[in-house]
Amino acid sequence: MASRQGSSVTTSARDAALQTVRRRDIRCVARLLVPQVRCSGGTVGHEPLFRSRGGNADDPNQIVLLCSAHHHWVHAHPAEALVVGLAERHQPR
Numbered sequence: 001m002a003s004r005q006g007s008s009v010t011t012s013a014r015d016a017a018l019q020t021v022r023r024r025d026i027r028c029v030a031r032l033l034v035p036q037v038r039c040s041g042g043t044v045g046h047e048p049l050f051r052s053r054g055g056n057a058d059d060p061n062q063i064v065l066l067c068s069a070h071h072h073w074v075h076a077h078p079a080e081a082l083v084v085g086l087a088e089r090h091q092p093r
């Protein structure tokens with residue numbers, strides 16, 4: 001990907017990762033995984049491997065795009081989120 005040198009805005013690694021994720025996913029990725037929840041609200045970057053469990057918030061490969069409704073659902077239903085792949089157990093080696 002082209003770098004954005006020359007911009008006066010400093011882009012953090014997290015912002016750069018989110019830009020990549022938004023280009024890749026375009027829409028909420030949970031709309032098909034969790035059809036019982038209707039997409040609503042703006043999109044946010046979600047790390048299936050939660051940061052508190054060792055996820056890297058700056059790695060686009062560890063971030064998926066979720067709408068706010070599904071993001072809320074994932075955190076409210078961790079067991080179900082695990083089943084559909086929107087959360088992962090951290091497995092320390």
Ligand SMILES: [Zn+2]
Nearest residue numbers: 028039067070
């Ligand atoms: Zn959604």
